[in-house]
Amino acid sequence: MPRWQELETFLTLAGELHFGRTAERLHVSTAQVSQTIRKLERRIGAPLFTRTSRRVELTPAGRRFRADLGPAFSAVEAALADAVEAGRGVTGTLRVAFGDAAGGQLLAGVAERFRQRAPGCSVEFREVRPAEVLPWLREGEVDVVLTGLPLPGPDLVTGPVLVRERRFLAVAAGHPFARRDAVPVADLARVTVLRWSLPDPWLDDHAPDTEPRPRAGLQELLTLAGAGAGVLPVGAHVRRYHPRPDVAYVPLDGAPPLEWGLVWAAGTASARVRAFAEAAAELVREPG
Secondary structure (H helix, E strand, O other): OOOHHHHHHHHHHHHHOOHHHHHHHHOOOHHHHHHHHHHHHHHHOOOOEEEOOOOEEEOHHHHHHHHHHHHHHHHHHHHHHHHHHHHHOOOEEEEEEEOOHHHHHHHHHHHHHHHHHOOOEEEEEEEOOHHHHHHHHHOOOOOEEEEEEOOOOOOEEEEEEEEEEOEEEEEEOOOHHHHOOOEEHHHHHHOOEEEOOOOOHHHHHHOOOEEEOOOOOHHHHHHHHHOOOOEEEEEHHHHHHOOOOOEEEEEEEOOOOEEEEEEEEOOOOOHHHHHHHHHHHHHHHOOO
16 A cells, blocks of 8 residues: 555645755755655556656556546545544634635735635735746745736646636737727737736637746736837726826726636645635625
């Protein structure tokens, strides 16, 4: 029977696909990670990873094992967290990250409701750039993040969708698009599209000519759009919270809505995280 350490090491390596980063996350040596994986492969009787000097990949057997193991492993970790929290109540500090003013305002309302049901737990807010979302979650810098969905990864858990909003394009005030009532999705293929680092599978399929700015914040990207360096896809809330004389916001026709929700690292779904996610879902369900 595989040991807990072997399963944890396998799932971490399956997410990172890098022995060094896996060792850092587990606070062990790279040699220990390699040794643990070899033991697990011997127990199973099949290789789980292919390794070369340049990359690490899951084998077909490894992919099947991760798909079967991941939910069960997360459920066991959640049960352990429940037992600990039940013994001491919902206490401590919950670290919550958001990306802009709209997200911060939403989370402030959630936190007020959350404190009513968990008065012994405080909420600490942190502003996060798109490029920092995944590292902060995976390295334990924060407990939960309000972010655009989907945010893929076997080591991440996504709560319910909290907000759906129409997509717009932020364009320079003098751009030809600025004179339109709406821009069809097909026209994205004719312009440079500014992007940050968070994945957006729909945009990947419809905007082949992209200009990634992985470390840029929203104001930097809006400045680039206002200077004519490209067009920036945004949600409807951006035009309400960030009006600028150099930028026009034009609806993007034929695009699905942007979705936003809470995301946390698998295995960290403490009672605090779940209570906060429940408070968020209740808040957005209320009329008004």
